[in-house]
Amino acid sequence: MKIAVCIKRVPDMGARFKIGADGASIDETGLKFDMSDFDEWAVEAALQLAEKHAGSTVTVISLGPDSVQETLRKALAMGADAAVQLKAESVPAGGFAVAQALAAELKDGGYDLILFGRLAVDSAAGITGPMVAELLGLPCATALCKLDVQGTSATGERQIEGGVEQLAFPLPAVCTIDQGLVVQARYPSLKGIMAAKKKPLASKPAALGGVGVTITKMELPAERAAGRIVGEGADAVPELVRLLQTEAKVL
Amino acid sequence: MANVLVVAEARGGALKKVAFEATTAARTIADASGGQVHAVLVGAPGIAAEASKLGATGADVVHVCEHPALEQFDAEVLAATVAAAAGATAARAIVVGGTAMGQDIAPRVAAKLGVGVAADATEVTMDGDAIVIRHPMATGKVIATLAASGPVAVITVRPGALAVGTEARAGTVQSLAPALDPAASRVKVTKLTTGGGGKLDLAEAPVVVSGGRGLKAPENFKLVEELADAFGNAAVGATRAVTDDGWRPHSDQIGQTGRQVAPNLYVAVGISGAIQHVAGMRNSKTIVAINKDKDAPIFKVADYGIVGDVFEIVPKFTEMVKAARAQR
Ligand SMILES: Cc1cc2nc3c(=O)[nH]c(=O)nc-3n(C[C@H](O)[C@H](O)[C@H](O)COP(=O)(O)OP(=O)(O)OC[C@H]3O[C@@H](n4cnc5c(N)ncnc54)[C@H](O)[C@@H]3O)c2cc1C
Ligand SMILES: Nc1ncnc2c1ncn2[C@@H]1O[C@H](COP(=O)(O)O)[C@@H](O)[C@H]1O
Numbered sequence: 001m002k003i004a005v006c007i008k009r010v011p012d013m014g015a016r017f018k019i020g021a022d023g024a025s026i027d028e029t030g031l032k033f034d035m036s037d038f039d040e041w042a043v044e045a046a047l048q049l050a051e052k053h054a055g056s057t058v059t060v061i062s063l064g065p066d067s068v069q070e071t072l073r074k075a076l077a078m079g080a081d082a083a084v085q086l087k088a089e090s091v092p093a094g095g096f097a098v099a100q101a102l103a104a105e106l107k108d109g110g111y112d113l114i115l116f117g118r119l120a121v122d123s124a125a126g127i128t129g130p131m132v133a134e135l136l137g138l139p140c141a142t143a144l145c146k147l148d149v150q151g152t153s154a155t156g157e158r159q160i161e162g163g164v165e166q167l168a169f170p171l172p173a174v175c176t177i178d179q180g181l182v183v184q185a186r187y188p189s190l191k192g193i194m195a196a197k198k199k200p201l202a203s204k205p206a207a208l209g210g211v212g213v214t215i216t217k218m219e220l221p222a223e224r225a226a227g228r229i230v231g232e233g234a235d236a237v238p239e240l241v242r243l244l245q246t247e248a249k250v251l
Numbered sequence: 252m253a254n255v256l257v258v259a260e261a262r263g264g265a266l267k268k269v270a271f272e273a274t275t276a277a278r279t280i281a282d283a284s285g286g287q288v289h290a291v292l293v294g295a296p297g298i299a300a301e302a303s304k305l306g307a308t309g310a311d312v313v314h315v316c317e318h319p320a321l322e323q324f325d326a327e328v329l330a331a332t333v334a335a336a337a338g339a340t341a342a343r344a345i346v347v348g349g350t351a352m353g354q355d356i357a358p359r360v361a362a363k364l365g366v367g368v369a370a371d372a373t374e375v376t377m378d379g380d381a382i383v384i385r386h387p388m389a390t391g392k393v394i395a396t397l398a399a400s401g402p403v404a405v406i407t408v409r410p411g412a413l414a415v416g417t418e419a420r421a422g423t424v425q426s427l428a429p430a431l432d433p434a435a436s437r438v439k440v441t442k443l444t445t446g447g448g449g450k451l452d453l454a455e456a457p458v459v460v461s462g463g464r465g466l467k468a469p470e471n472f473k474l475v476e477e478l479a480d481a482f483g484n485a486a487v488g489a490t491r492a493v494t495d496d497g498w499r500p501h502s503d504q505i506g507q508t509g510r511q512v513a514p515n516l517y518v519a520v521g522i523s524g525a526i527q528h529v530a531g532m533r534n535s536k537t538i539v540a541i542n543k544d545k546d547a548p549i550f551k552v553a554d555y556g557i558v559g560d561v562f563e564i565v566p567k568f569t570e571m572v573k574a575a576r577a578q579r
Binding site: 011013014017019026037038093094095096097099121122123124125126127128129130131133134135139140141142143145155158159160161162163164165166167168169170173178179180183210211212213214215216217218219220221224225226227228229230231232233234236237238240241243244245248250251 | 262267324326327330350351352354355356357358359361362363365366367368369370371383386387388389390391392393394395396397398399400401404410437438439440441442443444445451452453454455458482491494495500501502504507508509515516526527530533536537538539545550551552553554555556557558559560563564567568571572575576
């Protein structure tokens with residue numbers, strides 16, 4: 001089986017963000033970057049499928065500036081076989097420009113399965129995977145927390161509001177991976193890191209398409225006003241209930 | 252004269268609340284240019300009975316697409332039908348509720364129309380001719396303002412974030428044929444298992460009661476469920492610590508890698524308040540925290556906190572919430 005995984009390099013969400021000088025971006029100075037969580041799970045899922053299906057290969061693709069090569073090397077160190085950088089100075093909003101560039105790269109790759117994260121934790125948009133599926137004319141199953149491949153077809157499961165959907169679809173297909181599909185992504189071993197240095201990493205210009213959605217402003221959210229400790233133990237419950245009724249008016 | 256198309260989500264034969272929120276957002280956009288709101292309502296035969304509710308929240312026309320095979324959600328049929336309806340109604344914008352279904356179809360519709368998506372709006376306004384949304388990104392630590400230009404703007408709206416309007420319109424019903432034969436769609440929902448009896452949807456519940464590892468064991472989650480029942484309008488959420496350990500399904504997880512909720516009241520029971528959890532609930536209107544550690548970070552975001560043992564406090568809280576509601 002030939003598997004591709006699209007991975008995004010994102011800032012570490014634990015950081016305190018500052019807004020860039022243009023007022024419409026995150027100031028990147030001092031931030032640490034890593035693979036987006038959902039994409040790590042997608043890489044792990046791909047590696048597990050490749051282990052189950054002999055003769056499989058896993059290719060990872062990332063669109064962005066040269067710094068994404070570090071993220072691609074990490075995926076190679078985890079066990080992916082080959083990597084492709086689609087070089088672009090920045091990653092446009094709205095999904096469509098990126099989706100077009102990814103679709104152009106994936107189109108003639110002969111992939112049986114193309115994996116995405118359910119969403120990138122920085123953009124928090126969750127749009128790129130299904131767009132690529134549409135551009136390639138492939139079936140698409142989103143937010144999977146289970147995925148099994150049997151020959152040329154697959155089954156999956158996803159959690160929707162108030163329920164669980166089971167899905168069946170033919171390959172080749174695009175899937176977006178949600179939490180729960182894998183327990184944890186593997187860490188690159190020392191051996192993996194050494195091996196990754198010798199694995200192929202191609203770099204080519206990204207064929208970014210049209211945009212249509214632009215970020216005009218970014219701001220930090222208003223701080224929540226400091227709350228208060230109503231009291232200690234069960235004795236504080238009557239006062240809490242009174243506040244919920246009279247002050248917050250939610251009861 | 253810019254028309255707006257809204258995708259009205261129905262599950263199990265009934266419209267979801269997010270359908271009305273999306274219709275109201277569509278009304279805002281349409282009114283800025285004197286256009287009409289066209290709603291698309293798709294489902295098994297009988298779904299047309301729901302159409303009048305869309306008129307009541309601002310739809311001028313409701314295009315009803317009934318088909319026996321559309322009892323289950325079918326993204327391919329829905330995306331094709333919505334894209335076709337967008338063309339037929341000369342829609343300048345398409346508004347979709349950002350549920351599992353909406354997140355699935357909106358990007359496909361956008362790709363069919365050759366445009367991007369302004370995703371997960373918590374505010375929708377007009378700036379002259381441009382549609383402007385606000386969208387919390389990077390786990391809610393940054394709020395972005397996005398402008399959607401291009402021939403068609405595709406927008407998803409976060410469930411629960413927008414108000415439902417009361418400005419009624421005709422809601423004239425027209426029938427719409429699926430743009431794709433459901434038999435031809437490749438991804439099939441083979442089974443839908445719905446959560447336990449009448450449990451409220453996390454995205455829609457006005458009150459969310461969540462539990463964390465402070466509950467010590469899965470069976471103690473009944474304390475959380477009883478408190479939710481006492482409120483009568485509450486859904487149950489959980490932390491990742493708890494969903495990873497299998498105490499609760501992953502779909503109940505609130506946070507960076509789970510659901511993002513913004514209810515009127517959020518009650519955190521035995522939850523430390525890790526940033527990744529707070530990312531999913533910090534926009535709640537009122538937050539209550541119960542934790543035995545007075546230095547737990549959850550108290551920094553809580554409006555009201557009680558320091559102490561959940562096993563002692565929650566039953567009393569449940570009892571008093573029941574009493575307060577019985578008095579009303
Ligand atoms: C990349 C990444 C993504 C993540 N995404 C999410 C996410 O989406 N959602 C999420 O929730 N977490 C997420 N996490 C995990 C998060 O960092 C925390 O580990 C998790 O939220 C902790 O859950 P908890 O509060 O239930 O447990 P703990 O942190 O163990 O806290 C338990 C709390 O209960 C209190 N307690 C214990 N006993 C009692 C008692 N008897 N009475 C009262 N209080 C008591 C303790 O004082 C403590 O504060 C993520 C982590 C990472 C690294
Ligand atoms: N710049 C990128 N390079 C490679 N893959 C990406 C990029 N941006 C987004 N993706 C993929 O698309 C998914 C969803 O991203 P988004 O639509 O931005 O939330 C991510 O989890 C990745 O799998």
